[in-house]
Amino acid sequence: MERVLRQDRVTPGAPSPTRPSLAEAAYAALKASILEGLLPPGHEAVEQAIADQLGMSRTPVHEAVLRLQHEGMVRILPRRGVMVLPIDPEDLRQTYQVLIALEGEAAALLAARGEAAAATRAAMREATDVMVAALQAGDRAAWAAADDRFHRALLAGCGNPKLARLAENAADQAQRARAATAARRPEPETSGIEHEAIMAALAAGNPEAARTALARHRARASADILRALGR
Known part of the structure; x- marks a missing residue:
């Protein structure tokens, strides 16, 4: 728990946030x-x-945990935490x-x-340029952050907020699986090439090519x- 949200801790003497904002802060950090x-x-x-690490009471943390449980990220263990x-793997x-169906449609719309x-x-x-530079520098964390920005930008810009919201949860699950397996996978050199194919289809205004490249x-x-x- 030592590394969770250290920089997001509530500062002593600062104006007291409301409970919804504390719950949101706990949710974002976790x-x-x-x-x-x-x-x-x-x-x-x-x-x-x-809660102790975040500098808040247990109530907003519990609210955040309930939300994360609903999203399929965590499970509340009675009397354990x-x-x-x-x-x-099958899930x-x-x-x-x-994700392929929803994000592919988002690419076509874009x-x-x-x-x-x-x-x-x-x-x-x-984001793609940062990915390439990060890979060359051997910075997998920067690469992963830039890759995530690429896909989040695609969803945010597709023009269909409802579709984007539906895709977000699947994208979150994919992101945590990627983080969990990073050390067991080869260098992601192919991703930059695949992003270029998606970008080319978008620039050409070709919805089906964009959908196919994304898939x-x-x-x-x-x-x-x-x-x-x-x-």
Whole structure:
């Protein structure tokens, strides 16, 4: 628990946040720690210990944990605390099927938006460039953060907020699986090439090519992660 949300601790003497904002802060901190692999699958913690580290009472932490349980990230263990859910290979396989369908549709919608999506394409370009540089520098954490920005930008810019919200949970599950298997997978050199194919389809305004390129990218990533999990 030592590494969870250290910089997000409530500062003594600062104006007292409301309970909803404390619950949101606890949720954001815990979720980020799970997605980044700081709290790996199977990790158990006591809510009061989390609250102490965050500098808040147990109530907003419990509210955050309930929300994360609803999202399939953790399980509340009666009289024991909370556990980050292990990654089930079959569940992950199904999650990627959902993600490919939703994110593929988002890519197609984005391609059809033309110049209205110029800012989104620029953000995706920047993320891809950072990925390539991070890989060359051997910085897997920076690579993973940039890869996540690429996909989140795609969803945010597709023009369908409901679709984006549905895809977010699947993207979160994929992200934590990627973090959990990072040490067991080869260098992700293929991802930059696949991102370039997606970007080319978007720039050409070709929805079906964008959908296909995105599906190939996510399917390959899914296969790599499942292989690392022994499936």
